[in-house]
Structures are given as structure tokens and as C-alpha cells.
Amino acid sequence: MSDLMGRRRARALARCVALALLAAVPAVLVLLYLNYDLRSARRTRLAASVTQQAALVRADMQMVLEGARQLGRAIARLPVVQALGPGCRQELRELLAELPPYAGLSVVDSGGRVVCSTDTGDDSTGDASAILAALRAAAAIPPVVVGGFTPGAGALGPTLALGVPFGADDPAGGRAVVVLGLSLDWLGRHLGASLAAAGGQTFVVADATGIVLARRPGRLEAGQSLPAELLPHVGAAQAGVAVLEGADGLERLAGFTRAGPPGGRLFVAVDAPVPDVMSELDRATWHGSLLVGLGALLSMWLAVLAGVRFVRRPTAALLDAARRWSAGDLGARARVPGPPEGSFGRLAAAFNAMAEGLGRQRAELLELNTTLEARVAARTRDLVASRNQLQVEIVEREKTEGELRQAQKLQAVGQLAGGIAHDFNNLLSIVTGALDLLRRRLGPAQAGAAALVENAAQAAERGVRLTAQLLAFARRQRLLPAATDLNKLVGDLPGLVAGMLGRDIAIRTSLAPDLWPALVDPGQLEAALLNLVLNARDAMPGGGTLSIATANVLVPDDVPAGPGVSPGAYVAVRMGDTGTGMAPHVLARVFEPFFTTKPAGSASGLGLSQVHGMALQSGGDVRIDSRPDAGTTVTLLLPRATGALAAPRAAVPRGLRILVADDDGAVRRMTCEILDERGHHPVAAADATQALAILEKDLADTGGSFDVLLADYVMPGMNGVALILMARALQPRMKALLVTGHAEFEGSETLRAEAIMRKPFTIAQLDERLQRMMREAQPEAAPAVAG
Known part of the structure; x- marks a missing residue:
């Protein structure tokens, strides 16, 4: 029995040793592959290095040829050379003394005759013949012609x-040539300087026939042939890499390329x-192989130790556990060394699972009872979070x-305002024009009638203001910025509103001394400021202080940019009162049309809507800061104007x-009556065709x-812009002056703002517009609208 157990243990140990050797095989294969891959990479880098060095030598050679x-x-620009006379020899010799790279200089005419030379015997003619032949054979005149190799003579x-x-071509198609004898000894030293730091590398320069011109270092001399x-x-037309056998019998990689003028007559x-x-x-591969061998020996020794530890000892542990289980000790566990996935580990796990079955079931039941409450609480939290998210x-x-x-709702109001603007403004034009004429014609003895006319004019003005507020709120009003x-507008404001504010409200103004001009419609801005003054008056029934200030503002530096304001320069008008203020829910709705907190019939609810619409349409914004019992501050931001301020009014012409073209007879007659009243000579036309x-x-x-x-805008057949x-x-x-009651109309981009006047208009407004138009020296060719 003991012999059988010994043989089994020996076979198990042998299997362990074999496994250790097999484990070393992948490492050897990986080492061999890495060696092969690294050698290939090193060879590729070496090929790239010699190719790059060849390119550098070629660049140096190109610089020599350029020189x-x-x-x-x-x-060639010397006068004696251009004359092709023999007197140039002395100048060439003096020049050669200052040129170490060159051994001789010659001038040869197109027939091959040496005109002058630094050589005593004029023996450079042989070199010139090859150059002249190459020059005649070339399709285009090259900047430099490379001749042939000339053996050394003496110290040169x-x-x-x-x-x-x-020079110019002769009848035979030839040219004179300056021949320079480049010293190849100097060329070898010059080109070899760039390779001084590259250990083991050599270079060679040869001509198109393979004759060596320069090499450093190496056994080849100038005049010898290149290696086979x-x-x-x-x-070869392209650069490349070749494999050579050096003088020492070792393999070398050579990178080559062509140099010289077009055609590449030099080889580098x-x-x-x-x-x-x-x-x-x-050396690294040898060291790696040695380490792998040592690792294999170590693996075999470890395999023997593992056999003792993981075969004999687990067997003894299983036998001991079996004896305890047979004695009734179900709490005993078989504990064997080694991984649990091994044979002994799986056997021990099976035995242990048999003993642990009942205990595990009991532990799972206890864990279920313990975690049930926690899972219910977690699910409840998830449901609460989902409900909160749903509410949000x-x-x-x-x-x-x-x-x-x-x-x-705002869109509907805008469409309604635009739809009624034309007809309502035509009606108001007739009413306001007639009342304006009556006001001017009534004398002092007709004070009662004048009061009635004034009441009717105020009612008509309210209608005009209501239409303007609707259009401004809907941003359909045609502004004239x-x-x-x-500062002048705000400075004149106290005199305009003193009567409507009463004595209980004090007005304080603070005007910036260097205030920028603002780009805005002055009439619309004045109406907006009057609306704000009326709101401030209603907010201070017991009296108080109305503060009006102007300031220059840079956005976003001084004022945080809002949704309607882009960064830039603005002019601000701040109007603050000490009144009752507004609650947050009221402040959120102040710009809504027809929203008002005043008693029914006392306000239209369009005042702040008109202010907001005018500011946005002008390229600015409105900000309101208000708290209950703390007053209200309204800030108007208007874009800065780049042009000059408007010139003062001149005398009314x-x-x-004046030709009046309007299809509405009542409006046409009223307009002519007003013009006649102002001393003009109107001529009426019922439509555009009659006007033409x-x-x-x-x-x-x-x-x-x-x-x-x-001209009116809306007329049958042809509108006012076309007319x-x-x-x-x-x-x-x-x-030309276009008069329209429309908020928006096609073709307005072809007219300037000064050429458009909104209905209804007063006599003063008509006088001002005629005065402004006639003040211009000449008529505009193609006026453009400004708002």
C-alpha cells in the first residue's frame, strides 16, 4: 500500500515538473518575438536616420551649388567678363585668393575658347567642353551646370x-560660361563636419557616372568608383535605402538621394x-534567455515543493475531516491548502457544502427578515422622489x-392693433385736423366754443395716444429714431407735468453732465415718460417726491445684461417715486396689456405696455424695482447714438x-384745407394714377x-411708395412725404424716416416735417428708412 502511494506521489510530482517546463515555453517564444520585432524596429530607425542624414548632406550640397x-x-556681371576680353585674368586671380572652396576660375565663350583663367596654362578648357555640351543638350538653361571630375594637379x-x-544665346544656341573649379578636398571637409557627431556614419558624393567626388571618412578616394x-x-529618381558590405565585412545600411540642378547630376x-x-x-536578448533558463529551473524546484504541499497535505486534511464527520461533528470543516478550483479544493468544498446546507438555509432566512424592512423603506423613498419629480x-x-x-394673447392684441390702425388713424386725422383748424380760427370772443373744441381735441388726443400705445405694445409702431x-427732454419735463402733479409732489432731477445722445424716437420717448409720471402720481395720492436722473451705462460692466439687452453703450433714464410700491405678483404682470390696479374706467392698462414696447423696439430695455411701501424705480435703457444731435428748427416755409394724393376724400379735403390754412398751394389727386x-x-x-x-400709402392700383x-x-x-395710418407696410425700406409721417398728425407736426424736408439743399436719390 505504501509503495502504491509512493508511485502515485512520484507521478504527481513528475506532472508538476512537466507543467513548470511547459510554462517556460511561452516566455521563450515571447522573448524571441520581441527580439525579432525590436531588431526590425531598430533597422527601420537606422534606415530613417541614414536617409535623413543623406537629405542633410544633399541640402549642404545644394547650398554649395547655390553659392x-x-x-x-x-x-559674369564684371565689365571685363561681359566684354569677353583677356584682361579679366588678374581680377579672377584676386577674387580666387579670397575663395578657399575653389581651386580655379575661368571664363569660356560659347565656342569653347578660354577667354581668361586663373590657371597658368588655361587647362580648364577640357572641363568647359563638357559643361558646354550639357548646356546645349538641356531643354532649358539651368542655373548651374555640373561638369566632370578633374584629377588633382600639385597642391590644388x-x-x-x-x-x-x-549672356545671350549665339546663333548656334550656345552661351558663355563662368567655370568654377570646386576643391573636392574642401568639399569633403565641409560636408563631413555635419556628420562629426553621428558615430560610425560615413557619406559619399559621386557624379552621374558613379565617380566618387568626396567621402568622409572611408577608404575610397576621389576619382574612384562607387561600391557595386x-x-x-x-x-534612381527617388531617394531610397541600400544594403552594403563594409570593408570590415559588416553589413551597412546606406540612404541615398540625388542633388544638384534640375536633372540631379550628383549622387549623395x-x-x-x-x-x-x-x-x-x-546582449539584452542573451540576458533574457539566461533569465528564462534560471526561471525554468526555479519553476521545477517550486513544482516539487508544490507537490509536497498541495498533494500530500490536502489528502491528510481530507482524511482527518472524514473521521470527524463520521464521529458526528458536523461543524468540522475540511481545510486544504491550494486553490479552491483544484481537485482537492472542489472535493473539500463538496464535503463542506454538505455540512453547511442546513446552517446556510437558516442564515438566509434570518438575512431575509433583516433586509425586508430596509428594502421596503428604499422603495418608499424611490416612490416619494418620483412623486416630487412629477410635481415639479x-x-x-x-x-x-x-x-x-x-x-x-399678446400676438392677438398685436394683430388687432395692426388691423384697426389704418382706419382708426384716418378717422382721427379728420377729427384732429378739423379741431386744430377750429382752434386756430376761433377768436377771444368765442371762449365757450373754444372750450368745447379743446375738450374734443383732448378726447381725440386720447384716441391717438391709445392707438399709439396699442401699436407700441405690439411693437408694430413705425419709430423715427x-x-x-x-438731458433737455428730462429738463423740460417738470414744466410739462407740473400742472398734472399738483403741489403735493416735488420733482427732483439729476442730469449727467457728459450724457451721450440716445438713438430714440423723441415723440415716443416723451409719451413714455409722461406715462411713467402719471403712474408715479397715482402711486403717491398723499404727495411725495418724484426723482428723475440720467446716466451713461455700459452693459454688462455697470448693469447686468438682461434678456433684451446686448453688451454695449446705453443711456439710462431712472424715474423713482416714494409711493406705495407694488407686490411681487403685481410686479410680474405690469407689462401685460389692459392690466391695471386702478379703478375701472380710470386707466386703459396700456401705459407700461407702451413703455415696454417702445424700449424694446428701440433696441433697449425697461427694468422695474418695486417693493410694497418702499416706492418704485423704473429704469429706461436706450442705445447710445453715434450721430450728432438734431439741428434746431428753422422758420416754417x-x-x-404741394400735390396731395389720398383715396379717402374726407382725409384729402382736410389735408388740403390745413395746407391752404398754412399758406401753401395744395393740388388734390384721388389716386396714384391721377397724381402721375x-x-x-x-x-x-x-x-x-x-x-x-x-402721398397716402394705401391707394387703389398703386400704393404710395410706388407713386x-x-x-x-x-x-x-x-x-416726397409718405403719410400712413398703417403700423407696418411693404416698401418702407426704400424711404428714409424723415420721408414718413404717421396719421393722425397735427398742423404743428406737418409744419415741422415740411420745414425739415425743405431745409435740405438737394433731394435725396434713394432715401432709406431709419425705424
Whole structure:
């Protein structure tokens, strides 16, 4: 029995040793693969290095040839050389004494005759013949022609002839040439300096026939032929890499390329020994192999120890546990060394699972009872969080729906305002015009009638203001922005509102000394300020203080940018009162149309809506700061104007001949009556066609005597914009004024703001507009709208 157990243990140990050896095989294979991969990478880097070095040598060679070209061009510009006379030898010798790279200089005419030379025997003619032949064979005149190799004579050493053609072609198609004998000894030293730091690398420069011109360092001398491995690559068009066998029998990699003028008559190569690059890698591979062998021996020794530990000892542990279980000790556990996935581990786990079954079931039941309450609480928290999230989403949806309803309501009001503007403004034009004429014609003895006219005029003005507020709120009002002095506007405000405020309200103004001009419609701004003054008065029934201030503002530096304001320069008007203030829910609705906290019938609810619409349409914004019993401050931000302030009004012109075109008979008659009242000579036209006929007849009779064309926008057949454009073509000197009750209309971009006047208008407004138009020296060719 003991022998059987011994043989089984020996077989188990043998299997452990075999497994240790097999475990070493992958490491050996990986080591061999890494060695191969590293050698390939080193070889690739070496090829890239010699190719890059060859390119550097080629660049140096190109610089040498460029220097030769510049020197040849300089010599060719000498007067004695251009004359091709023999007297240039002395100048060439003096020049050669200052040029170490060159062994000789010559000038050869197109026939091959040496005109002058630094050589005593004029023996550079042989070099020039090859240069002249290459020059004639070239399709285009090259900047430098590379000649052939010339053996050394005395201390000069070998040279390379370089030719620089100059002058005009002779009848045979040839040119004179400056021949420079480049010293190849100097060339070798010069090019070898760049490779001084690259250990083991050599370079060689050869001509197109493979004759070595320069090499450093190496056994080849100038005039010898290139190695057989490089000769096939001399004529190659592209750079590349070749494999050589060095003088020491070692493998070398050579990177080669072509140099010289177009055609590449020079061959450049740089080579380096391969073993020098691989020696360190071979040593690392040897060390790695040694370590793998030692690791294999260590693995076998560890396998023997593992056999003793993980075979014999687990067996003894299982037998001991079996004896205890057979004695009734179910709490005993078989504890064997080694991993639980092994044979002994799985056997011990099975035995232990048999003993632990009942205890595990009882432990699971206790754990279930313990965690049930915690899981219920977690689920409850999840449900509460979901309910809260749902409530937040419901609130957000209700808010979004409210904003949508508000936007739809505002859109409906805007459409309504735009729809009624034209007809209502036409009616108001007749009413206000008639009342204005009556007011001017009533004398002091008719005070009762004048009071009635004044009451009717105030009611009509309220209608005009209500229409303007609707259009401003809907942002459909056609603004006429101009550079406006807000200090003057605010300074005149106390005199305008003193009567409506009473004695219980004090007005304080604070005007910025260097206030910028604001780009805004002055009339609309004045109406907005009056609305704010009336609101402040109603908020202070027991009296108080109304403060009005102006200031320059930079956004976002001084005032945080809001949704309607972009960064830039603005002019601010701040109006504050010491009244009752507003609660937050009232403040949130102040810009809504028809919203008011005043008694029914005392306010339209459009005042702040008009202020808000005017500010936004002008490119600015409105901010309101208010708290209950702490007063209210309204800030108007208006864009800064870049132009100059409007010029003061001049005298109102009289006696103008004005053509009035309007399809509404009542409006047309009222307009003509007003013009006649102001001393002008109006001529009426019922539509655009009749107006053009009148202009054509006037042009034929008088050459064009009308001063102004006053045209309504909406007319049958042709609108007022088209009429103005055609009238300008007939009488270019005539001014044009478009009068419209529409908030928006097509073609307004072709007219300037000064050429548009809104209905209804007063006599004073008409006088001011005519005065402004006639003040211009000449009529505009293509006026453009400004608002």
C-alpha cells in the first residue's frame, strides 16, 4: 500500500515538473518575438536616420551649388567678363585668393575658347567642353551646370567643374560660361563636419557616372568608383535605402538621394553599420534567455515543493475531516491548502457544502427578515422622489402653458392693433385736423366754443395716444429714431407735468453732465415718460417726491445684461417715486396689456405696455424695482447714438406747391384745407394714377413746379411708395412725404424716416416735417428708412 502511494506521489510530482517546463515555453517564444520585432524596429530607425542624414548632406550640397551660382553670376556681371576680353585674368586671380572652396576660375565663350583663367596654362578648357555640351543638350538653361571630375594637379587637389551660363544665346544656341573649379578636398571637409557627431556614419558624393567626388571618412578616394551595391542606384529618381558590405565585412545600411540642378547630376549617400545598432539588443536578448533558463529551473524546484504541499497535505486534511464527520461533528470543516478550483479544493468544498446546507438555509432566512424592512423603506423613498419629480414637471408644464397663452394673447392684441390702425388713424386725422383748424380760427370772443373744441381735441388726443400705445405694445409702431438729448427732454419735463402733479409732489432731477445722445424716437420717448409720471402720481395720492436722473451705462460692466439687452453703450433714464410700491405678483404682470390696479374706467392698462414696447423696439430695455411701501424705480435703457444731435428748427416755409394724393376724400379735403390754412398751394389727386397725370402735365407746362408730394400709402392700383418712386423719376427736384395710418407696410425700406409721417398728425407736426424736408439743399436719390 505504501509503495502504491509512493508511485502515485512520484507521478504527481513528475506532472508538476512537466507543467513548470511547459510554462517556460511561452516566455521563450515571447522573448524571441520581441527580439525579432525590436531588431526590425531598430533597422527601420537606422534606415530613417541614414536617409535623413543623406537629405542633410544633399541640402549642404545644394547650398554649395547655390553659392557657386551666385559667385558665377557676380563674376559674369564684371565689365571685363561681359566684354569677353583677356584682361579679366588678374581680377579672377584676386577674387580666387579670397575663395578657399575653389581651386580655379575661368571664363569660356560659347565656342569653347578660354577667354581668361586663373590657371597658368588655361587647362580648364577640357572641363568647359563638357559643361558646354550639357548646356546645349538641356531643354532649358539651368542655373548651374555640373561638369566632370578633374584629377588633382600639385597642391590644388582634385576639383569638380561647375559652370554658370551668362549672356545671350549665339546663333548656334550656345552661351558663355563662368567655370568654377570646386576643391573636392574642401568639399569633403565641409560636408563631413555635419556628420562629426553621428558615430560610425560615413557619406559619399559621386557624379552621374558613379565617380566618387568626396567621402568622409572611408577608404575610397576621389576619382574612384562607387561600391557595386550603390552603382545601380546612381540614376534612381527617388531617394531610397541600400544594403552594403563594409570593408570590415559588416553589413551597412546606406540612404541615398540625388542633388544638384534640375536633372540631379550628383549622387549623395550616407551609410552606417548595422551591428553597432544591434549589439546592445543582442546582449539584452542573451540576458533574457539566461533569465528564462534560471526561471525554468526555479519553476521545477517550486513544482516539487508544490507537490509536497498541495498533494500530500490536502489528502491528510481530507482524511482527518472524514473521521470527524463520521464521529458526528458536523461543524468540522475540511481545510486544504491550494486553490479552491483544484481537485482537492472542489472535493473539500463538496464535503463542506454538505455540512453547511442546513446552517446556510437558516442564515438566509434570518438575512431575509433583516433586509425586508430596509428594502421596503428604499422603495418608499424611490416612490416619494418620483412623486416630487412629477410635481415639479407638472408645475413647469403649467408655467410653460401659461407663457404660451400669454404669448398668444399678446400676438392677438398685436394683430388687432395692426388691423384697426389704418382706419382708426384716418378717422382721427379728420377729427384732429378739423379741431386744430377750429382752434386756430376761433377768436377771444368765442371762449365757450373754444372750450368745447379743446375738450374734443383732448378726447381725440386720447384716441391717438391709445392707438399709439396699442401699436407700441405690439411693437408694430413705425419709430423715427434720431440722436436725442435726454438731458433737455428730462429738463423740460417738470414744466410739462407740473400742472398734472399738483403741489403735493416735488420733482427732483439729476442730469449727467457728459450724457451721450440716445438713438430714440423723441415723440415716443416723451409719451413714455409722461406715462411713467402719471403712474408715479397715482402711486403717491398723499404727495411725495418724484426723482428723475440720467446716466451713461455700459452693459454688462455697470448693469447686468438682461434678456433684451446686448453688451454695449446705453443711456439710462431712472424715474423713482416714494409711493406705495407694488407686490411681487403685481410686479410680474405690469407689462401685460389692459392690466391695471386702478379703478375701472380710470386707466386703459396700456401705459407700461407702451413703455415696454417702445424700449424694446428701440433696441433697449425697461427694468422695474418695486417693493410694497418702499416706492418704485423704473429704469429706461436706450442705445447710445453715434450721430450728432438734431439741428434746431428753422422758420416754417410758406407758399409751397404741394400735390396731395389720398383715396379717402374726407382725409384729402382736410389735408388740403390745413395746407391752404398754412399758406401753401395744395393740388388734390384721388389716386396714384391721377397724381402721375398731374405731374406729367405740370412737367410739360412748367418744367416741374411742385415742391412736395404728400402721398397716402394705401391707394387703389398703386400704393404710395410706388407713386413716390415714379414721381421722383418725373420731377427729381420734388420732395416726397409718405403719410400712413398703417403700423407696418411693404416698401418702407426704400424711404428714409424723415420721408414718413404717421396719421393722425397735427398742423404743428406737418409744419415741422415740411420745414425739415425743405431745409435740405438737394433731394435725396434713394432715401432709406431709419425705424
